[in-house]
Amino acid sequence: MIRLLGDRYNVETGEVTIQTDSCPSRLQNTDYAKYLLTALYFESWKVEDWESEITWADLKTYEYDKSSNKVKVEAIVEQLPHAKDDKWKKSSLKKYEEAISNLHNQGESQETLTQYKRAVMNLLKLKTDFQ
Structure with missing residues (x-):
């Protein structure tokens, strides 16, 4: 998950920063933030073929x-x-x-x-x- 977040993850504080201000309403931005967190969570559990070859x-x-x-x-x-x-x-x-x-x-x-x-x-x- 940390690799997916990249510079949006603060190593020192453990905080994740996601900006969702592109939608017209606050409710849409909140829904989009929840979608991003859910997608990030499930994407982080996927194991690619190359990951089993890590030395x-x-x-x-x-x-x-x-x-x-x-x-x-x-x-x-x-x-x-x-x-x-x-x-x-x-x-x-x-x-x-x-x-x-x-x-x-x-x-x-x-x-x-x-x-x-x-x-x-x-x-x-x-x-x-x-x-």
Whole structure:
């Protein structure tokens, strides 16, 4: 539905903006708005043939839980000698998930790269010599 709405959907507030001022009367505009919302709702449930062929790389945002990266990182962490500390492991994996997601979704910047570096260093329990 969000893709159908395009720029009529505000991501921050979750609001949908539909203007219906082209009909002569208020009642006609109200009916037209209801029609648009109904058509939009039912159209959003349709699944096209090409949608079943979408791959992980086609996703609009990076989703760590659906990536092969999650399985690989968790397998590496399990082999580390300090992996027996479950509290540390959960905390470190959560920080890594946030860092890798931010890096992919927000793009490379000094902030996202530093966050990613810190998360990896923390995950591997390596000493950091930077702030």
